[in-house]
Amino acid sequence: MATNRTFTMIKPDAVENGHIGAILEKITAAGFRIVALKLTQMTVADAQEFYAVHSERPFFGELVEFMSRGPIVAAILEKENAVEDFRTLIGATNPADAAEGTIRKLYATSVGENAVHGSDSDENAAIEGVFHFSGREMF
Numbered sequence: 001m002a003t004n005r006t007f008t009m010i011k012p013d014a015v016e017n018g019h020i021g022a023i024l025e026k027i028t029a030a031g032f033r034i035v036a037l038k039l040t041q042m043t044v045a046d047a048q049e050f051y052a053v054h055s056e057r058p059f060f061g062e063l064v065e066f067m068s069r070g071p072i073v074a075a076i077l078e079k080e081n082a083v084e085d086f087r088t089l090i091g092a093t094n095p096a097d098a099a100e101g102t103i104r105k106l107y108a109t110s111v112g113e114n115a116v117h118g119s120d121s122d123e124n125a126a127i128e129g130v131f132h133f134s135g136r137e138m139f
C-alpha cells in the first residue's frame with residue numbers, strides 16, 4: 001500500500017475546548033506522521049473558499065461563521081492509506097453516528113461543530129494542504 005498524505009484541521013470548537021493535545025496524541029498514536037503543523041485562523045473569505053463545494057447547502061453560512069470564529073490547528077499527515085485511514089479515525093460527520101473511540105465521538109459536540117476535518121480524497125488533500133501551507137512549511 002502506498003504512503004500518501006491527508007490534510008486535517010482541529011476546528012475552532014475543539015481548540016476552544018482545550019482538545020488540541022489530546023487530538024494530536026490520537027493522530028500520532030494511530031501511526032500518522034506530522035509533516036506540516038500550525039495554529040492559524042481562517043477569515044470569512046478563506047472559509048467560503050475552502051468550503052465552496054458546500055455553498056448551496058443550507059448550513060453553508062453557519063459553517064463559514066463557525067470555521068472563521070477562532071483559531072484552528074492545520075496539519076498535513078503522512079501514512080500508508082492516509083486519506084481513508086484518517087476518515088476512519090475521525091468517524092462519521094455527525095458525532096451521534098460516529099463509532100466509539102473515534103475523534104468525533106470523543107470530542108465533537110454536534111454535526112456542525114464536529115472537532116476535526118479530514119480530506120475526502122488524495123486530490124482534495126493536496127489542494128487543501130496547499131491552501132494552508134507554503135512549500136517551506138511542509139517537511
Ligand code: ADP
Pocket residue numbers: 054059062063092093111112113114117118120
Ligand atoms: P465531512 O467533514 O465529514 O467530510 P461534509 O463534507 O459533508 O462532512 O461537511 C463538511 C462540514 O460541514 C462538516 O464537517 C460539518 O462541520 C458541516 N456540516 C455538514 N453537515 C452539516 C449539517 N447538517 N448541519 C451543519 N453543519 C454541517
